[in-house]
Amino acid sequence: MEVVLPLFPFSFPLFPFSFPLFCEVCQGGKQHSRDALEFLLHDLLHMEKFVDPQTFDEQVGFFQSVLRLHDGEPQRFFDGFGGDALLWNQIEYCISDMNAWSVHLVKFLKAKFLLANKRDDRIDFVGGWAALLHEWGVNAGFLEGQALEAICQRELTPTEALAVGQFFASKRTPQRTEQTPTCTRKTPQS
DSSP: OOOOOOOSOOOOHHHHHHHHHHHHSSTTTOOOOSSSHHHHHHHHHHHHHHHHHHTTHHHHHHEEEEHHHHHOOOOHHHHHOOOOHHHHHHHHHHHHHOOHHHHHHHHHHHHHHHHHHOTTSSSSSSHHHHHHHHHOOOTTSSSSHHHHHHTTTOOOHHHHHHHHHHHHHEEEEEOTTTTTTTOOOOOOOO
């Protein structure tokens, strides 16, 4: 079995006493409840979610959809609705460090946008969310459009969640073909 580990640009012992150094160097001082080894294992579990063939295309489609906002300048998109540095940091975290089903990714993004509006009413969640769905090409009359509006208001049905996943998978470019390389697990030769 081949194991992939994140690369750190410095010597880094993985023990609880090294956790403050990890926070300072890798997380900009942000504290977590996990020690460094637990944090690493958590990241490996998320990596496994990323390469899961059932969710890979929808994740990549979601990430690409966010990155295409405002002609490839997503920070400007959110800034246009009053977004601030905290909101942008949370969105960057979502598109760079989260691996999950697209419904979970959208929930996170929408919740952070809603909380930003609660924190600062100059941040226009209502207009921004409508514009985001428009830029993504969401049709409110279709199941995925209704589901994307309902996220953070109620639990989605399995059919709605599947429609959201299929919507984002269809946004992935290039589309996967039989010739598109995929991640495979390697086992040692006996």
